[in-house]
Amino acid sequence: MTPTERTIARLPAHLRRFVVSQDYAAYTARDQAVWRNILGKLRGHLADKAHSVYLEGLEATGIGSECIPSLDEMNEKLSRLGWACVGVRGFIPPAVFTELQALGVLAIAADIRTHEHIEYTPAPDIVHESAGHAPIIANRRYAEYLKACGLVGFKSIASVEDQAVFEAIRNLSVVKEDPDASEEEVAHAQARLEAASASRRFVSESTRASRLYWWTAEYGLIGDLERPRIYGAGILSSIGEAKHCLTPAVKKLPLSVACADTDYDITRMQPQLFVARDFEHLFEVLREFESTLAWKRGGDFGLEEARRARTVNHLVLADGREVTGRVLEMVAAPRPLASGLTTALVYMDGPILSSREGKAGGEKPWNGSALVAFGQAALPERGPFKLALESGLVLEGFAAGGGEVLALRGRLAGRELDLPAVTKLFVSTHLPSVAGGPADPETWDRWFGEMSAFSEGDGEAKARSRKALALHPSLAALYREVRQMREARTVKPERLAQIAAAATDFPDDWLLRTEVEELRAPRA
Known part of the structure; x- marks a missing residue:
């Protein structure tokens, strides 16, 4: 097995289906020229502007x-x-990106930007994901931060609107990178993103976590506020951003948790950036941010965050059991039951998956609804039961086994509750945590992956096809010839002159002329 195949084999199955082979032979000679041009400019420009580990990190990570x-x-x-x-x-x-990062795995986009967007592209590409993210990993403390930040993002609760915004951003970046995209297509994609953003009912935890990640791992500066250095991958991989970011036109702000409340536009250069004192400062901000999340707070706060998100999340009960599903409604108790908890009963929509420590242990999902009651009580494994909880909630029914209850009835403060006659019932003294997504992503994906399968959209596939076809065969042949000379270290002046003359047939392709001029230039 190759090193990459070994890496893929170690991944959980639900992550492996997002992985693609690099297909190195598919890169054209012009793709290689794009890489050379960008990396040459970046290395020269960033040598004294990036974090001190940058150049060493390129070598240490195979770039x-x-x-x-x-x-x-x-x-x-x-x-x-x-x-x-x-x-x-x-x-x-x-959720896939953040889980991979929490596992210490960089997700490298296999594509590379076009020469038209050589200074900056909103679409993920191999320049950004490798030359941007990888070098600073050579700093051990920063590498630890990336994993910790990935875990926080993974545990954050996302809303249904977040998915719509993600799809709109993906669509816009693809359209902008498509050489044949019309002005109308770009305008429609932009309008779609604006509409998706406007549909948000609230700013979710996941959105705030993505902002924190953006202003640190993607667009972070470090050091002195007046003379900061660059460590963010978005800047390290964009010569345009790298030149722009340290100018007076970009406002420099001390890094604080407030960055999580500062929105960003992925399609434009950034008007302000946040400066970390050092890499320890990143952990200080991350810990402060983490303490605000339902994952850490649990209780009523976590339940409300999950309810308004309308997405699949999971509750962690006092005994360590995890209940995955959608929180629909909470019934309040007349008085507090535990610290931060005044909820007597939670209604959850199915499917429901029960697990411990992130493993369902072969248990099948429950296709119906579920209830979580809070208080000191134990549901019998089988037979009739009556639970009287401190909240005043009284539940009666028949336990069929495995938490399934039949003929369920309930009262709270003298009021009959409208309860499902057949359901799963969980009882817990308190609620330590409510976290984003299913507790056991692998089992959830095995049962429901096809329902939420991520696939390349038609627009993305068409854009990739158009990009390949946009390279004229004659132009491609010229690039290949120049590349062969470079690799063989054999410069043929007469042939280069002929290639330069032939390149005039492609006036918009400045990159080939640059490649030829480099080879024709006298060597020092």
Whole structure:
């Protein structure tokens, strides 16, 4: 097995289906020229502007200037740092990206930007994901931050509107990178994103976590506020951003948890950036942010966050059991039951999955609804029961086994409750945590993955096809010839002159002329 195949084999099954092979042979000579041009400019510009580990980090993670990196070579180097990488196709769902990162696996977009967008592209590409994210991992403390930040993002609760915004951003970035996209298509994609953003009823935890990630791991500066250095991947992989970010036109703000409340536009250069004192400062801000999340707070706060999100999340009960489903409604108790908890009963919509420590242990999902009652009581495994809880909630019914109850009736403060006659019933003294997504993603994906399967959209596939067809065969042949000369280190002046003359047939392709001029220039 290759190093990359070994990495993929270690991934949980629900993550493996998002992985694609790199297909290194599919990169054209012009793709290689794009890489050379960007990396050459970035190395020269960032040598004294990026964090001090940058140049060393490029070498340590298998990233050279002459050719697009091989994921196998990167994995060989990254393994020494406790990391790995896999190829993915463009934008992947945030929960997948953050889970991979929490596991110490970089998701490397296999595509590379076009020469028209060489200074900046909103679409994920191999320049951003490798030359941007990988080098600073050579700093151990920063590498730990990336994993910790990934875990926080993974545990954050996302809303149904977040998914719509994600799809709209993905669509816009693809359209903007499509060489044949019309002005009308770009305008429609922009309008779709604006509409999706306007549909948000509230700012979710996941959105705030993504902002924190954006202003640190993607667009972070570090050091002195007046003379900061660059460590964010979005800047390290964009010569346009790298030149722009340190100018007076960009406002520099001290990093604080307030960055999680500062929105960003993925399609434009950033008007302000946040400066961390050092990498320890990142952990200080992350811990402060983490303490605000339902994952850490649980109780009424977590339940309300899950209810308004309208997405699949999971409750962690006092005994460690995890209940995955959608929180529909909470019934309040007349008085507090535990610290931060005044809820007597929670209605959850199915399917419901019960687990411990993130493992369902072979248990099948329950297709009906579920109830979670809070108080000191134990549901018998089988037979008739009557539970009288401190909240005043009284539940009666018949336990069929495995938490399933029949003929359920309930009263609270003298009022009859409208309860499902057949349901799953869980009882817990308190609620330590409410976290994003299913507690056991692998089992959930095995049962319901096809329902939420992520696939390349028609627009994305068409854009990739158009991008390949946009390279004229004659132009492609010229690029290949120049590339062959470079690799063989054999410069043929007469032939280069002929190629330069032939390049005039493609006036918009400045990159080939640049490649030829480099080879024709006298060597020092």
